[in-house]
Amino acid sequence: HNFQFELQCGWAYKLTTPKGYLFDTMLAHHMLDENTKHGLKVISEKFFPEYDGYDSDLWEGTGLNKNKPTDWGLLPLKRLIAYGGIDSDLTLRLFHFFEPRLASGGFTPLFRNMSMQVTVLLAQAQFRGVDIDEEYLDKLARKYEILLDKLLNDLRGHKMIKRVWKHRIEKAKLTMIKEVKAEIEELEEEDEEANRRKILARESKIARYIRGEFTTNKEAKKLEPFNPGSVDQMREVLFTSKKGFQFEPVSYTIQRKGRMKIQTDNPSTDEETLIELQKLDKTGFLDQMMIYRKQSNLYNTFVKGIQIRLGSDTRIHGSFLVHGTVTGRLSSRNPNLQNIPRDTTAGEIKRMYVPPPGYLMLQVDYSQAELRVLAIASGEETMMQWFREGRDIHLASACNKMGWDYDERLVYWEDEEHPKHKETKVERKYAKTINFGIVYGQGAKALAEGLGVSQKKAQKFIDDFNKRFPKIAAYIENIQKRVKVQKYVRNIFGRKRRLPDINHPKYGFRLKAERDSINAPIQGAASDLTQFSSVIVSRSWVSEYLTYILTVHDSLIYLIKPEHIHKVVPELVEICATPGVEEYFGVKLEGVTMKVDAEIGAHWGALKNYKPDYD
Numbered sequence: 368h369n370f371q372f373e374l375q376c377g378w379a380y381k382l383t384t385p386k387g388y389l390f391d392t393m394l395a396h397h398m399l400d401e402n403t404k405h406g407l408k409v410i411s412e413k414f415f416p417e418y419d420g421y422d423s424d425l426w427e428g429t430g431l432n433k434n435k436p437t438d439w440g441l442l443p444l445k446r447l448i449a450y451g452g453i454d455s456d457l458t459l460r461l462f463h464f465f466e467p468r469l470a471s472g473g474f475t476p477l478f479r480n481m482s483m484q485v486t487v488l489l490a491q492a493q494f495r496g497v498d499i500d501e502e503y504l505d506k507l508a509r510k511y512e513i514l515l516d517k518l519l520n521d522l523r524g525h526k527m528i529k530r531v532w533k534h535r536i537e538k539a540k541l542t543m544i545k546e547v548k549a550e551i552e553e554l555e556e557e558d559e560e561a562n563r564r565k566i567l568a569r570e571s572k573i574a575r576y577i578r579g580e581f582t583t584n585k586e587a588k589k590l591e592p593f594n595p596g597s598v599d600q601m602r603e604v605l606f607t608s609k610k611g612f613q614f615e616p617v618s619y620t621i622q623r624k625g626r627m628k629i630q631t632d633n634p635s636t637d638e639e640t641l642i643e644l645q646k647l648d649k650t651g652f653l654d655q656m657m658i659y660r661k662q663s664n665l666y667n668t669f670v671k672g673i674q675i676r677l678g679s680d681t682r683i684h685g686s687f688l689v690h691g692t693v694t695g696r697l698s699s700r701n702p703n704l705q706n707i708p709r710d711t712t713a714g715e716i717k718r719m720y721v722p723p724p725g726y727l728m729l730q731v732d733y734s735q736a737e738l739r740v741l742a743i744a745s746g747e748e749t750m751m752q753w754f755r756e757g758r759d760i761h762l763a764s765a766c767n768k769m770g771w772d773y774d775e776r777l778v779y780w781e782d783e784e785h786p787k788h789k790e791t792k793v794e795r796k797y798a799k800t801i802n803f804g805i806v807y808g809q810g811a812k813a814l815a816e817g818l819g820v821s822q823k824k825a826q827k828f829i830d831d832f833n834k835r836f837p838k839i840a841a842y843i844e845n846i847q848k849r850v851k852v853q854k855y856v857r858n859i860f861g862r863k864r865r866l867p868d869i870n871h872p873k874y875g876f877r878l879k880a881e882r883d884s885i886n887a888p889i890q891g892a893a894s895d896l897t898q899f900s901s902v903i904v905s906r907s908w909v910s911e912y913l914t915y916i917l918t919v920h921d922s923l924i925y926l927i928k929p930e931h932i933h934k935v936v937p938e939l940v941e942i943c944a945t946p947g948v949e950e951y952f953g954v955k956l957e958g959v960t961m962k963v964d965a966e967i968g969a970h971w972g973a974l975k976n977y978k979p980d981y982d
Contacts, residue, residue: 368407374490395465397690411457425450480951484902489687496682511666518659534610601636696894717972726926733921734962736893745842751958764798808882850884858892900943
């Protein structure tokens with residue numbers, strides 16, 4: 368159970384990788400039920416209720432904390448042996464329970480040929496880690512700290528915050544004075560003469576409050592300056608304070624109780640809410656707030672977060688989770704490398720990830736994998752033809768929509784100085800947002816928000832897309848009809864996405880399930896293809912010249928020595944473009960060949976396209 372973790376423990380103690388029939392009950396459970404938790408105790412208690420709470424004897428009377436990793440080493444060995452025995456026995460029972468269910472559900476090829484193989488490769492990548500340029504990281508941290516201080520001061524100096532905080536502090540002072548006066552009244556009623564010293568001390572406290580002097584942590588806490596990370600304070604500024612914006616709540620927070628999701632009375636202050644409220648804010652506060660949140664998140668996750676986790680080997684050993692998403696797409700944490708924004712900041716963050724001396728970083732990336740999978744799954748000939756011709760799919764869509772000549776517009780698109788470049792760029796961006804919006808199951812409302820246009824215009828874009836690609840429209844319609852009956856969808860590799868909310872009485876739950884029914888088979892298949900390619904690469908001769916270190920979205924990242932580049936890269940690209948899925952999954956990817964780009968650089972932030980004639 369959780370074989371990836373076990374492998375790394377073994378390697379840490381110089382044990383070899385186990386050989387033979389490998390089976391991870393955690394990954395099996397994820398394949399059989401992606402919507403619930405996958406911990407050994409949770410699963411065991413569900414299938415073998417007689418073992419509910421089997422770890423209670425382990426900690427009873429020890430005074431130790433099971434959530435503190437170092438405390439495990441302080442437990443009595445006899446107790447650990449008994450506990451470990453039950454853990455192992457339950458894992459074996461789950462194996463016998465899950466294996467026939469994988470087979471009967473048609474999941475064995477996916478489980479054996481992909482999940483179990485990928486988990487070993489990810490364990491190797493995690494155990495090795497990625498080298499970090501520590502000196503650069505320290506400089507970047509200082510840069511972000513200065514930037515965040517400035518952004519925070521700007522927020523606190525905003526006229527809206529100054530107004531709310533003046534009112535807030537006055538209100539807090541009055542409340543504190545009122546509380547102390549109540550204490551004085553109680554002391555006077557009890558025995559004014561006997562409590563004279565206590566009364567004088569409280570009168571002195573009131574005088575301090577009036578002068579604006581607050582000496583204790585408790586007092587200072589009530590009068591702390593604006594903290595943009597505080598949900599309560601943000602609610603006060605946006606919704607509840609008489610001196611604040613007094614916006615109508617956009618949505619409310621959701622609280623989980625078991626499998627149930629219950630809406631609370633607390634207005635949400637999440638990113639989606641702020642984006643919606645930005646349109647109503649004429650003061651510029653929320654514009655500043657969004658910039659601060661973005662930069663703060665980058666700093667905490669990818670700068671300070673890396674500094675905290677940096678090992679003595681100056682490498683970061685992030686976690687990759689095969690079971691981390693419901694679609695089967697890999698997730699990562701500590702840090703979450705899937706969340707590095709794709710803008711100018713990305714290069715600055717990625718610059719800290721470096722190869723060791725004598726190596727370069729090599730990234731192979733699937734180009735528009737999801738749209739290619741969609742074209743194959745739907746049999747949409749127009750899109751497949753564009754891919755076969757090597758066209759930029761988004762530019763081709765824009766040209767089709769606008770009645771432009773593709774070759775002519777390609778010249779404008781590639782020449783940033785051309786007078787018609789900007790117009791071409793705008794229409795291509797529209798087409799790209801529409802194309803991916805369809806993949807993600809977006810309706811007219813969401814697409815309108817993404818494009819910044821009216822809902823009516825967004826619906827026109829969707830209608831045009833459906834006319835341009837009728838087989839994709841029919842494919843989506845067919846999925847949505849079928850899922851209402853089956854309550855699940857499968858991708859081309861056989862991965863199942865169960866959607867119990869597809870007929871939910873609440874529209875929001877139903878709408879999300881409908882979107883997921885379109886997105887999951889496409890996004891999941893693109894991810895499965897990337898993961899399977901890493902498996903095939905690991906079995907080929909090119910793996911002798913490569914060190915696998917990362918998977919991010921539809922990209923595989925390796926270390927390679929410069930002298931091996933021209934020998935290895937063309938073969939690597941060919942393997943990833945045609946990994947031989949038919950042999951392992953009985954699936955034919957007909958009509959379109961996957962396009963794979965290779966990039967090489969001295970660090971992750973400096974990758975350039977591979978050129979066969981480059982020294």
